[in-house]
Amino acid sequence: MQHLAEMPAPAPGETKSSYTIGDLAQEFGVTLRTLRFYEDRNLVTPRRQGTMRLYSRRDRARLKLVLLGRRVGFSLAEIAEVINLYDLKDGQAAQLRAALAKFARQIETLREQKRDVEQAIQELTRTVEVVSGMLRDRERDGSEEILLEAAE
Secondary structure, X not given: OOOHHHOOOOOOOOOOOEEEHHHHHHHHOOOHHHHHHHHHXXXXXXXXXXXXXXXXXXXXXXXXXXXHHHHOOOOHHHHHHXXXXXXXXXXXXXXXXXXXXXXXXXXHHHHHHHHHHHHHHHHHHHHHHHHHXXXXXXXXXXXXXXXXXXXX
């Protein structure tokens, strides 16, 4: 059995056919625990070589979709539904339409959240300006009191 460290690196421009858990964790900036969690949820299915997990290009692509889905607010169940569409070879139109509808709803949810965040930033910025002005006034008033006391 050949150890991965002994396996030749792919030639320039050639993609790897398998990845270790460490490879994917480093590439995507996730923990080993995260990858094992996704494996437990059957979102990725690495093959085993002894105790070593070897992820395929398909696993890597699925992981990329999982992380994108999480970033845009999908639950793991929703991500699994969408990922499973990629495994369909017949491209069932009803499932693809359902996925498109889900994507459209999520886009609208994200747009609403973006508006809410932008409004919160504007309100907080105005509050910072008001409080900063109050602080400047108090500091100016306080320094005048100190000057008056020193003059007495």
